[in-house]
Amino acid sequence: MGPRMGADAMTLPQMNFTPPFNITRAGHLVLTSRDLAKARDFYTEVIGLKVSDETATMIHLRGVEERAHHSLTLKKTKDQPECERIGFRMFEEEDLEKAKVHFDARGMPANFVNVPFQGRTLHVAAPDGTPLEFCARMKAMERLHTRTHEHKGGAALRLDHFQVLVPDVKRAWAFYLDSGFRISVYSCVEDRTVGVLLHRKDSPHDLVMQEGAGPRLHHFGFVVQETHHLLQAVDAAGHHRFGGAIEHGPGRHGHSSRIYLRDPDGHRVALLLPPIQVIDIDDGLVRHEAGRGDADIWGPAPPQTLFEEATLFTGLTVRPPEYEGVPVKSGGSFEGLGFREAGTL
Numbered sequence: 442m443g444p445r446m447g448a449d450a451m452t453l454p455q456m457n458f459t460p461p462f463n464i465t466r467a468g469h470l471v472l473t474s475r476d477l478a479k480a481r482d483f484y485t486e487v488i489g490l491k492v493s494d495e496t497a498t499m500i501h502l503r504g505v506e507e508r509a510h511h512s513l514t515l516k517k518t519k520d521q522p523e524c525e526r527i528g529f530r531m532f533e534e535e536d537l538e539k540a541k542v543h544f545d546a547r548g549m550p551a552n553f554v555n556v557p558f559q560g561r562t563l564h565v566a567a568p569d570g571t572p573l574e575f576c577a578r579m580k581a582m583e584r585l586h587t588r589t590h591e592h593k594g595g596a597a598l599r600l601d602h603f604q605v606l607v608p609d610v611k612r613a614w615a616f617y618l619d620s621g622f623r624i625s626v627y628s629c630v631e632d633r634t635v636g637v638l639l640h641r642k643d644s645p646h647d648l649v650m651q652e653g654a655g656p657r658l659h660h661f662g663f664v665v666q667e668t669h670h671l672l673q674a675v676d677a678a679g680h681h682r683f684g685g686a687i688e689h690g691p692g693r694h695g696h697s698s699r700i701y702l703r704d705p706d707g708h709r710v711a712l713l714l715p716p717i718q719v720i721d722i723d724d725g726l727v728r729h730e731a732g733r734g735d736a737d738i739w740g741p742a743p744p745q746t747l748f749e750e751a752t753l754f755t756g757l758t759v760r761p762p763e764y765e766g767v768p769v770k771s772g773g774s775f776e777g778l779g780f781r782e783a784g785t786l
Contacts, residue, residue, distance in 0.1 A: 453624065453627075453726070454611070454614065454615045454618050455618065456618045456622070456623055456624065457618060457619050457620070457621055458621075458623075458722075460619070460620055460621030461539050461540075461542075461543050462531065462536040462537075462539040462540040462543060462620075462621075463531060463532040463533070463536050463621070464529050464530070464531055464532075464536075464575070464620060464621055464622070464641050465529075465530045465531065465532050465641055465642065466529065466530050466641055466642040466647055467527070467528075467529060467530075467600055467601065467602050467603055467641075467642075467647040467648065468509070468512065468528045468529050468530035468576070468579075468600065469509070469511055469512045469513065469514065469527075469528040469574075469579075469600065470512075470513060470514070470524060470526065470527045470528060470600075470603065470658075470661055471514045471516065471524065471525040471526050471528070471574075472513070472514070472515055472516070472522065472523070472524055472525070472706070472708050472752070473515070473516045473517070473518035473520070473522050473523050473524075473525065473706075473755075474515045474516065474517065474518065474522055474704075474705070474706045475517075475518060475519070475522060475705075475706055476705055476706070477497075477498075477499075477500055477515060477517050479705040480500070480515050480704055480705050480706060481495075481500055481515070482681060483681075483683055483686070483704050483705055484502055484513065484515075484704070485502070485593060485594075486593050486594050486677055486681045486683075487594040487595065487674055487677045487678045487681060487683055487686070487702070488594055488595055488597050488663060488674065488702075488710060488712065489504075489505065489592055489593045489594040489595045489596040489597045489665075489670075489674070489677075490502040490503060490504060490505075490512075490513065490597055490663075491503055491504070491505060491585055493510050493511050493558075493580075493582055494510070494511075494557075494558065497517070498516065498517040499514065499515065499516050499517065499557075500514070500515045501513075501514050501557075501558065502514075502515070503582060504597045504598045504599040504600065504663060504664075505584070505585045505586045505588075505592060505596055505597065505598060506584055506585075506586040506598040506599050507582070507584070507598075507599050507600070508581050508582055508583075508584055509530075509579045509580075509581070509582070510558040510559075510579050510580040510581070510582055511558060511579070512599065512600035512663075513600070513661075521753065522706035522707060522708065522752070523752060523753045523754065523755045524658040524708070524752045524753070524754050524755065525572065525754075525755045526564070526572045526573065526574040527571070527572070527573060527574070527603045527605070527658065527661075528573070528574040528575065528576065529573065529574070529575050529641075529647070530575070530576065530577065530579075531575050531576065531577040532577060533577055534560065534561060534577045534578065536577060537553075537561055537563045537575060537576070537577055540563060540565075540575060540620075541553070541563055543620075544565050549565055549566065549567075549568070550565070551563050551564065551565040552564050552565075556574070556576070558579060558580045559576045559578065559579050559580075560576055560577055560578030560579065561576065561577070561578070562574060562575065562576045563575040563576070567613070567616050567617075567656075568612075568613070568615075568616050569607050569608070569609075569612070569613045569616075569655070569656050570656050570754070570757045570758075571605055571607070571613075571656045571754065571757075572754055572755070572757075586598065593677065594673055594674045594677035594678075595663070595665045595670045595671065595673060595674030595677070595712045596665060596666065596670050596673070597663035597664070597665055597712060598663070598664045598665060598666055599663065599664055600661065600662075600663055600664075601644065601646070601647075601662045601663060601664045601713065601716070602644075602646040602647050602648065602649060602661070602662045603647070603648055603649070603658065603660075603661050603662075604648075604649035604650075604651060604658075604659040604660050604661070604662075605648065605649070605650055605651070605655065605656055605657070605658055605659060606650075606651050606652070606653035606654065606655035606656065606657045606658075606659050606751050607650050607651070607652065607653070607655045607656050608652070608653075608654070608655055608656075608760045608761060608762050608763050609652075609762070609763055609764060610634045610635060610636060610637055610650050610651070610652050611633075611634045613650055613656075614634075614637050614639065614650055617639050617648060618639075621641065622639040622640065622641055622647070622648065623639065623640055623641075623719075623725055624637060624638070624639060624725055624726055625638045625639070625640055625645040625646065625719045625724075625725045625726075625727065626638040626645060626695075626725075626727045626728075626729065627726075627727075627728055627729070628728070628729045628730070628731045629728060629729070629730060629731060630730075630731045633652075633764050633769070634652075635651070635652040635731050636649070636650065636651045636652065636731065637649070637650050640719060643718050643719060643720045644696075644715075644716045644717070644718060644719060645695075645696050645716050645717060645719050646716075652762050652769075653748075653751070653762055654759050654760065654761050654762060655751070655759060655760065656754055656757060656759075657751035657752060657753055657754065657759060658708075658751055658752040658753075658754065659709060659751045659752075660701065660709035660710060660711050660751075661709075661710055661711070662699070662710070662711035662712070662713050663710065663711070663712055663713070664712075664713055664714070664715055664716075665712050665713070665714060666715075667714075668698065668714065670712070671690075671691050671698065671699070671700050671712055671714070672691070674700065674702075674712055675687060675691070675700065678702065683702075683705075686702045686703050686704065686705075687700065687701075687702055688701045688702060688703050688709065688744065688746060688747065689701040689740075689741070689743050689744060689747055690740060691740065692738075692739060692740020692741065693738040693739045693740060694713075694740070695716075696716035696717045697713045697714040697715065697716045697717075698713070698714050699711050699712060699713035699714065700712050701747065707750075707752070708752050709750075709751070709752070
């Protein structure tokens with residue numbers, strides 16, 4: 442059974458096409474690491490990111506086409522590696538002020554904080570607890586996409602999206618829809634929504650939410666330019682003794698081919714080819730029935746770790762999946778697109 446275009450759009454929460462502030466894209470995230478040197482080698486040699494700034498306790502990295510100072514920040518920790526925050530970019534500084542007023546009015550206290558290499562930065566927790574960060578300005582760096590003789594591994598171009606596991610997808614997405622995100626694809630088990638792709642830029646996803654014990658960060662994805670960059674990343678992983686980091690792929694998943702890797706601290710990162718564009722007002726609201734394998738075009742079935750393991754958010758308690766307040770067994774789909782269960786056809 443293939444996708445259905447907006448078959449039950451009237452039952453979905455309303456999208457806000459004129460939000461009071463302008464979020465532009467997934468921008469950056471902050472992870473903690475037990476071994477910064479090893480993590481640095483993984484992200485520079487295998488993923489192909491560039492170091493923008495480095496101290497004994499913190500590393501800022503960016504993709505080769507990114508002008509923003511960083512899309513990934515690694516912080517030294519002695520504790521369990523976690524994700525401190527996922528970050529989105531705003532268009533103007535005044536959008537931050539408007540967002541604070543909007544969040545405060547809805548009983549979601551938002552606070553301005555100082556973050557290195559960023560302009561004014563706003564912290565707020567989504568209703569499900571996911572820690573968010575917004576900024577409109579960041580130190581500008583030189584693009585390095587034409588310096589191909591210096592590229593390594595996958596030569597990742599730019600950060601594309603986050604995927605977060607949440608106990609109740611439909612309850613969680615209402616906040617993002619009210620903030621201007623649009624639905625491109627969603628996945629259901631009967632009447633229960635178990636996955637959704639939300640976007641602000643002109644691709645299918647800036648944020649993916651999948652039903653599961655959470656909130657937890659499932660993965661973050663970087664775009665690469667060509668198919669051979671996926672293979673170069675795999676070869677680099679083997680050469681630099683990160684071969685065990687390859688969790689799944691290469692394979693065709695959803696809107697692009699991709700691979701999933703685990704960094705030395707267990708955080709999951711995806712490398713993907715440029716996905717399709719989703720721009721027009723009537724381009725979206727595609728429904729899939731979870732578990733039917735609509736997007737699993739080729740490649741091996743995902744391992745069970747891809748369904749079960751994820752990074753904790755700092756200070757948050759993980760809650761089991763539920764639907765309308767009743768505990769449920771997770772729908773078994775992956776990234777809202779109906780991956781088959783691991784080990785089955």
